[in-house]
Amino acid sequence: MVSLKDIAAACGVSVATVSKALNGHKEISGPTTGRILAAAAKLGYMPNSAARALKTNRTYNLGVLFVDETHRGLTHEYFSLVLESFKVEAEANGYDITFINHNIGNRTATYLEHCRYRGVDGVVIACVDFFDPQVVELVQSDIPVVTIDYTFDNHVSVLSDNICGMRDLVTYVASMGHRRIAFIHGEKTSVTTNRLTSFYRTALELGLKIPDEYVCEASYHNPQKTAACTRALLALPQPPTCILFPDDFSYIGGMNVLQEAGLRVPQDISVAGYDGIYLSQVLSPRLTTLQQDTAALGRMAAQQLIDLIERPKTTLPGSTVVPGRLLKGATVQRIGKSFICCTNIDF
Structure with a gap:
């Protein structure tokens, strides 16, 4: 050497x-x-990394806590893109990445124990149960933490703008003449709460009446549950003319049900997704969706975490909100004259 x-x-x-x-x-x-x-x-x-750590009191190693309950791991396209952007930005600043888990050799450990064992300088947390006591323990420790799509009081977070994203999506669908709009949402999370609140708020502002049966709970990235909700919506005496799905991947379950029912998209029924993953734009017809800025989310999470580590006295807690972008696609059919006179969206 x-x-x-x-x-x-x-x-x-x-x-x-x-x-x-x-x-x-x-x-x-x-x-x-x-x-x-x-x-x-x-x-x-x-x-020598060990010598550098002794001298600087830093390992230049960032932890990533990512627990995907759908067990898709890094094949989860949305979060894999966020984490790839995080990795690129971290490496550009001289940091390595370590995934945090429950194992230290053959012994089960808490997330905090694993972080201390690996000696990480800070941790980014995404796609976990944020109410898990072990997650809360890590957030409340002395290790710098940045969360993605969830906010803890007096901590740093990076959030996709789910409120404006859902508003833009509903406003666009309504501008295409739809008044019977259904929403299949994901499980109860802060992301779901923001999207659901924005859905109802936008509908109220546009004068849309949303029957309770038009709003169904499924799960993110779960085509099977989305398929069941789609069947229930189609069985209503007055089914919706447009269905909003929790995410682009889950739409596949709904798409299969619509095909089984002999319905054409968008001629017979309109649909829209959320996330804007690559898959959504290679389907035929191209899915109307709200594209989240995964590159900015990952990059900003890395920048904020490195600021917390290197400049803790000048980094304030708070949330950075990242806007998304409407992709109009070809799955929302105009069914009549728009009843919207004005909108903040540039069509």
Whole structure:
């Protein structure tokens, strides 16, 4: 293994000078620093992470707590895109990534114990049961934490703008003449609460009446439950003319039911999804959906977490809200003249 002493000998300088140059100290001249960096690269020098941790009291390692109850893991397209963006931003700032779990060797551990065992400098938390006592314990510890799509009091979070997203989606559907709009939503989470509240609020503002039976609870990323809700909606004496699904992947369950019933999209019934994943735009017809900005969510989560770690005294708790974008697709049919005179959405 190449040491600082080897670089010093190759450059004819002291070990202290090499150390300062590699750490960006301005007291070392530009030409000397350049010569030392070139020699380090040529010799294949790699800093010792354990030694660096002892010196800086940091491991440059970020924990990722991601528990997908649908057991799709990193095949979960929406969160995999968020985490990929988080990873890219973290690595650009010199940090590595470690996934947090319940295992330390053959022993079961809490999330906090695993974080301490791995020595992470901070943790990003996404797609978990935020009411889990172990999650709460981690959030309340001295380890810097940033949450995605959930807010704890006096902590830092990054949120997709589900309120405006649902408002834009409902407003667009209504602008296409639909008054009988149903909403199949996901399980009870803060994301669901925001979307459901925005759905009802927007409907009220637009003068739409939403019967209780038009709102059904399924689960995110669960086509089977979405299929069951779709069947129930179609069996109503007056079925909806448009169905909003909890996410693009779950729409597949509804799509299968509509096909079984001999209904064409959008000629016989209109539909819309949520997330804007790649799959939604290669289906035929292209799914009308609200695309969440996964790149910005992951990038901002990494930036906020690194700020908490490196500049804790100047980083304020709070939420960063990331707007989404309506993708009109081809699954919402115009069924009459729009009754909306004006809107904040640019069509």
